[in-house]
Amino acid sequence: MKKLLETNNLSKTYTQTQGFFSRIKTSIHALDNVSFCINEGTTMAVVGESGSGKSTLAKSLVRLVQLDQGSVTFDGNDLLNLEGESLKSVRKDIQMIFQDPYASLNPRLNILQIMEEPLVIHNLYNADKRQKKIEDFIKRVGLKVSDLKKYPHQFSGGQRQRIGIARALILEPKLVICDEPVSALDVSVQAQILKLLKDLQKEFGLTYLFITHDLRIVRHVADDVMVMRYGKLVEQGKTDIIFKKPKNQYTKDLIQSIPGLISTRN
Ligand SMILES: Nc1ncnc2c1ncn2[C@@H]1O[C@H](COP(=O)(O)OP(=O)(O)OP(=O)(O)O)[C@@H](O)[C@H]1O
Ligand SMILES: [Mg+2]
Secondary structure: OOEEEEEEEEEEEEEEEEOOOOOEEEEEEEEEEEEEEEEOOOEEEEEOOOOOOHHHHHHHHOOOOOOOEEEEEEOOEEHHHOOHHHHHHHHHHEEEEOOOHHHHOOOOOOHHHHHHHHHHHOOOOOHHHHHHHHHHHHHHOOOOHHHHHOOHHHOOHHHHHHHHHHHHHOOOOOEEEEEOOOOOOOHHHHHHHHHHHHHHHHHHOOEEEEEOOOHHHHHHHOOEEEEEEOOEEEEEEEHHHHHHOOOOHHHHHHHHOOOOOOOOOO
């Protein structure tokens, strides 16, 4: 299997000044020497409680967060040192889907404009082909061509997440980073969106980095899982092995805390 993404010793410290006169400085190790690798066409889940560094990790891969240290190889490229056209081309290959699709969809644009934007930014296709692509992708995520005229507020949460997915996938990326993509949705809608993501993965051979705090979802979607705590990777491995035989006490506690899950004690 081909490695799509490999990271080495990713570290990030945030420094914050506290207090009115800003004399007290605190630092938070949001990422502390995080190394992992994802194979093409697979799903890697990232789990860990709030503040463990999951979103910082995601943002560092799309270069929204500047790392202090570390290297990332993506599809054979040294991701953190790319510039110009090669950076632009890799940017197209790594897309993100966010937790709150409402916040990430511009309320003043209709769905057609929302989906056209990434194609315009990346200067892809002529107007005719763009229209065809947009119609194709809106249907692939289970919405209708007539929905393209509507605005984000006219859709339900689940439908908005479908739009977020369509917008990310229209660039035909290789890696899709999903940061808590279903945690704002009802359980029944969650299942539909997870199924859609799985179907699209099969169809396009997508690779997912799937961030969630919900271990039940991990069992459904992930081939591999990494467990983060205070910016450190405390355990990583194949999902079924981690669930059957967690080595780290923190992972054990996380698994034990899943409601309704009968875990095997060892
Ligand atoms: N821009 C920032 N400036 C300062 N500190 C930050 C910043 N962004 C994140 N942090 C801190 O870094 C740590 C990791 O944050 P991060 O958002 O990566 O966690 P997370 O695992 O995504 O949490 P959640 O599950 O709540 O989304 C936290 O302690 C957070 O307060
Ligand atoms: Mg987060």
